[in-house]
Amino acid sequence: MKARRNVRVALLVAARDLRSRLRDRSALVVGFLAPVAMAVIITLATGGGGSAFHADVGVVDLDGGEIAALFVDDVLGSDDLKSVFTTVRLASRDEAEAAVGQRTLSAAFVIHDGMERITVLRAPTARIAGEIATSVAQNFAAQVSGVGQAIGLSVMATMFGPEAFDASGFRPTSFEGVDLDASDIEAIDVAALAEEVAAAPMPIELVDASTGPSSLSSASYFGPGMAMLFVFFLLGAAPRSLLAEAKAGTLARLRAAPVPIAVVIAGKGLAVAVLGFVSMCVVWAVTALAFGATWGDPLAVVVLLLAFVVAALGITTVVSVYARTEAQADGFVSIVAFVFAMLGGSFLFLGDLPPALQQIARLTPNGWALQGFMTLTADGGGVLSVLGPVSAILAFAVVAFAVAVPGLRRWTST
Amino acid sequence: MIAALLGANLRRLVRDRTSLVFIVAVPFLLILIIGVSSPGGAGDGGRPVALVAPAVEDGPAARLVASLEADPGLDVTRFGDVDGMTSSIRRRIHVAGVVIPADMAERLNAGETVEVAFHTDPSGMPPLEVRTAVAQAIARVGASLRTVQVVANRTGIAPKAVLAASASMPSFGATEVVAETVGVAGRTLPSGFAYSAPAYLVLFMFINTLVAAWGLPADRERGLTRRAFAAPTGAAAVLLGEWGYRLLVALLQAGLIVVVGAVLFGVDWGHPVAVAAVVTSFALTATGASILLGSLARTPQQVTALAPPIGIVLGMLGGCMWPLEIVGPTLRSIGHATPHAWAVGALTRVVGGGAGPADVAVDLWVLTGFAAGFLLVAFLVFRRRLLSARG
Numbered sequence: 001m002k003a004r005r006n007v008r009v010a011l012l013v014a015a016r017d018l019r020s021r022l023r024d025r026s027a028l029v030v031g032f033l034a035p036v037a038m039a040v041i042i043t044l045a046t047g048g049g050g051s052a053f054h055a056d057v058g059v060v061d062l063d064g065g066e067i068a069a070l071f072v073d074d075v076l077g078s079d080d081l082k083s084v085f086t087t088v089r090l091a092s093r094d095e096a097e098a099a100v101g102q103r104t105l106s107a108a109f110v111i112h113d114g115m116e117r118i119t120v121l122r123a124p125t126a127r128i129a130g131e132i133a134t135s136v137a138q139n140f141a142a143q144v145s146g147v148g149q150a151i152g153l154s155v156m157a158t159m160f161g162p163e164a165f166d167a168s169g170f171r172p173t174s175f176e177g178v179d180l181d182a183s184d185i186e187a188i189d190v191a192a193l194a195e196e197v198a199a200a201p202m203p204i205e206l207v208d209a210s211t212g213p214s215s216l217s218s219a220s221y222f223g224p225g226m227a228m229l230f231v232f233f234l235l236g237a238a239p240r241s242l243l244a245e246a247k248a249g250t251l252a253r254l255r256a257a258p259v260p261i262a263v264v265i266a267g268k269g270l271a272v273a274v275l276g277f278v279s280m281c282v283v284w285a286v287t288a289l290a291f292g293a294t295w296g297d298p299l300a301v302v303v304l305l306l307a308f309v310v311a312a313l314g315i316t317t318v319v320s321v322y323a324r325t326e327a328q329a330d331g332f333v334s335i336v337a338f339v340f341a342m343l344g345g346s347f348l349f350l351g352d353l354p355p356a357l358q359q360i361a362r363l364t365p366n367g368w369a370l371q372g373f374m375t376l377t378a379d380g381g382g383v384l385s386v387l388g389p390v391s392a393i394l395a396f397a398v399v400a401f402a403v404a405v406p407g408l409r410r411w412t413s414t
Numbered sequence: 415m416i417a418a419l420l421g422a423n424l425r426r427l428v429r430d431r432t433s434l435v436f437i438v439a440v441p442f443l444l445i446l447i448i449g450v451s452s453p454g455g456a457g458d459g460g461r462p463v464a465l466v467a468p469a470v471e472d473g474p475a476a477r478l479v480a481s482l483e484a485d486p487g488l489d490v491t492r493f494g495d496v497d498g499m500t501s502s503i504r505r506r507i508h509v510a511g512v513v514i515p516a517d518m519a520e521r522l523n524a525g526e527t528v529e530v531a532f533h534t535d536p537s538g539m540p541p542l543e544v545r546t547a548v549a550q551a552i553a554r555v556g557a558s559l560r561t562v563q564v565v566a567n568r569t570g571i572a573p574k575a576v577l578a579a580s581a582s583m584p585s586f587g588a589t590e591v592v593a594e595t596v597g598v599a600g601r602t603l604p605s606g607f608a609y610s611a612p613a614y615l616v617l618f619m620f621i622n623t624l625v626a627a628w629g630l631p632a633d634r635e636r637g638l639t640r641r642a643f644a645a646p647t648g649a650a651a652v653l654l655g656e657w658g659y660r661l662l663v664a665l666l667q668a669g670l671i672v673v674v675g676a677v678l679f680g681v682d683w684g685h686p687v688a689v690a691a692v693v694t695s696f697a698l699t700a701t702g703a704s705i706l707l708g709s710l711a712r713t714p715q716q717v718t719a720l721a722p723p724i725g726i727v728l729g730m731l732g733g734c735m736w737p738l739e740i741v742g743p744t745l746r747s748i749g750h751a752t753p754h755a756w757a758v759g760a761l762t763r764v765v766g767g768g769a770g771p772a773d774v775a776v777d778l779w780v781l782t783g784f785a786a787g788f789l790l791v792a793f794l795v796f797r798r799r800l801l802s803a804r805g
Contacts, residue, residue, distance in 0.1 A: 026719040034723030041730045045741040053543040080549055084542045100596040120593045128543050131460070131487035134593045135550040141589040142554045146561040149580050153561075156579070157569040165571045169578035197564045203522055204478070204556040206549050207529045211511070213537035214504035233722060240715075327628065330718040334625070335435055337722075339443060347735060349506070378504040 013267025219293030232337035239320030296376025314400030321407030612761030621725030630708030702788025
């Protein structure tokens with residue numbers, strides 16, 4: 001009977017608090033406008049706008065021979081490279097340098113006379129194109145020297161016989177009977193050998209495979225990331241208003257009321273928790289409706305959000321409860337919100353951080369929640385797949401409330 | 415009078431340890447994170463690629479792994495199994511995965527063609543440049559194996575012996591590859607720390623300065639401002655005192671970030687005069703915005719509630735979170751309506767590209783314009799508030 005009355009009182013306090021908070025326009029900005037604006041900006045900035053890599057490169061053939069033609073037509077003209085490079089033929093090195101310098105081309109190949117050298121002209125602004133171009137040229141050089149090596153090995157084998165080769169390489173046991181003027185050497189048909197090498201099938205092939213589609217996107221990552229940052233600011237209002245009431249003495253007066261003071265505090269907490277949860281859901285809805293970003297299994301998302309709101313309420317309470325002034329409480333909440341958001345990966349994609357910092361992210365509820373959201377979108381898991389993150393987040397809540405209780409007692413007793 | 419207001423504000427700051435933590439510790443922590451997460455700074459790492467390969471010391475698989483790891487365009491991380499690799503790609507931690515079969519050497523010996531799998535997330539953008547780099551590495555190893563096979567077939571020597579011999583064999587007709595960089599490196603987009611340090615300096619300088627505006631409505635509530643205004647000085651002097659204090663704090667914070675960045679993380683901030691000019695003009699802008707917010711707000715709570723979201727939204731639009739070069743033209747134009755975009759743009763050119771004061775003159779003019787505009791509006795609002803408060 002008493003318990004039911006207490007719940008009713010807590011709900012009444014929550015409803016009254018919620019109404020007054022909704023009248024405060026800055027709460028609307030912090031809770032709804034700001035996270036939604038941020039989710040929209042992030043999605044517009046990092047989603048959709050990207051395009052597949054492609055670069056224009058030049059080629060200058062100063063050799064004009066067969067092998068150079070092989071490079072221009074068969075290598076640069078291959079299907080593999082056509083998907084990343086569009087090749088333009090240029091007459092001179094100067095022309096190529098000017099085009100790369102003016103950034104009309106990302107890189108250029110200059111094939112020198114006699115195939116002695118391939119110079120790759122790179123633009124400092126197009127690092128990736130430069131790396132690929134260099135790699136392509138080096139690879140071609142390796143192919144050419146492969147033919148040269150085949151010739152060299154064939155000559156050795158002809159001169160010294162197969163018995164000069166063993167598992168550790170070329171080991172001629174004796175030079176006796178080695179005919180240095182062997183007409184056999186001349187008998188090696190270099191062109192035929194080169195052709196044979198070029199015609200032989202490549203023993204290693206690259207085949208494409210799929211990991212299966214992932215629904216992780218910048219909106220589904222930074223959406224919850226930003227929502228979590230602002231929930232802290234929103235929830236900080238509850239302990240701050242308690243602090244104000246404690247100072248004004250109204251909190252102590254409540255002790256005379258026929259309900260435990262904990263019920264009133266719970267009611268105030270419930271009000272901001274509802275506000276925080278709704279704020280996160282608004283960000284969720286906006287990213288889903290406007291950008292088609294999914295946050296994953298809805299039930300699992302709700303569980304994660306609820307756990308996070310409880311933890312954030314505990315943390316904002318514990319940092320406010322030991323503040324002396326409201327301004328100080330605000331400052332503490334801001335610091336915790338920013339530090340947790342930074343360490344937890346709200347600003348920088350967790351995957352971009354080095355392993356050590358990815359571990360540090362687990363010291364924050366934000367980091368755990370983002371891990372949970374990533375599991376939902378990347379692996380398409382359900383509630384069971386986020387039980388780990390949810391328990392970790394709730395552990396933060398339990399510790400925070402346990403530390404906050406003595407502070408709350410002090411407030412209400414004075 | 416101005417000095418007295420300045421002194422009073424500074425004393426309040428020193429007593430308020432929370433603000434000090436925010437001014438000193440938060441940017442410091444951020445620099446630490448950025449500094450640690452981008453070792454070497456200037457984006458010299460390649461694209462992140464996951465690799466599953468047999469743990470062998472030599473043989474074709476080991477050579478292929480070495481070839482992949484040596485590619486400057488790739489940053490290879492080894493995984494124990496395909497599931498772990500797949501999960502990492504689906505989380506966008508790695509852009510692609512390469513799986514080298516465990517029995518590669520045996521199958522090559524048996525004369526079979528070995529397939530190396532290139533895993534990508536079909537819902538993402540195909541990383542063509544990574545695929546090309548991997549294909550090149552495979553072609554390099556494949557070409558030498560092919561040569562060995564052809565020679566072994568012709569001579570009847572065991573492939574293993576030919577392979578061992580080819581390692582010590584000088585090649586005929588080798589082609590040398592030389593890479594040359596053309597153009598001014600100064601035009602490059604700085605990455606890693608060279609981008610993050612100036613971007614976060616701008617972001618936090620603005621947010622902190624904006625939050626510091628809570629003092630204005632707080633003073634008004636306590637009647638301090640009115641009393642100061644009653645002295646024979648006028649609104650301009652009161653405003654100057656408030657503004658000077660915030661400017662001082664903003665500059666101190668910026669100086670701290672610059673020094674910590676340079677000493678602890680070896681950031682080369684470039685031309686000192688150019689950096690100082692950009693930082694100072696942005697500090698003027700931020701303090702102008704702060705005074706404006708402080709004059710508009712009715713309560714200190716409004717300031718502390720609104721300042722962080724305003725600061726973050728403007729920072730995002732202005733390129734503090736990611737380079738504006740990667741966003742579409744519309745968002746880039748919108749971004750340049752914020753002072754942040756001009757400050758970050760100028761600073762990154764100075765820090766990453768060695769630009770001097772003359773190269774950032776336009777940005778300085780724009781920032782000064784922002785500062786003048788904010789201060790003018792702030793003065794008008796502040797004066798009206800004071801007059802109405804007095805009345």
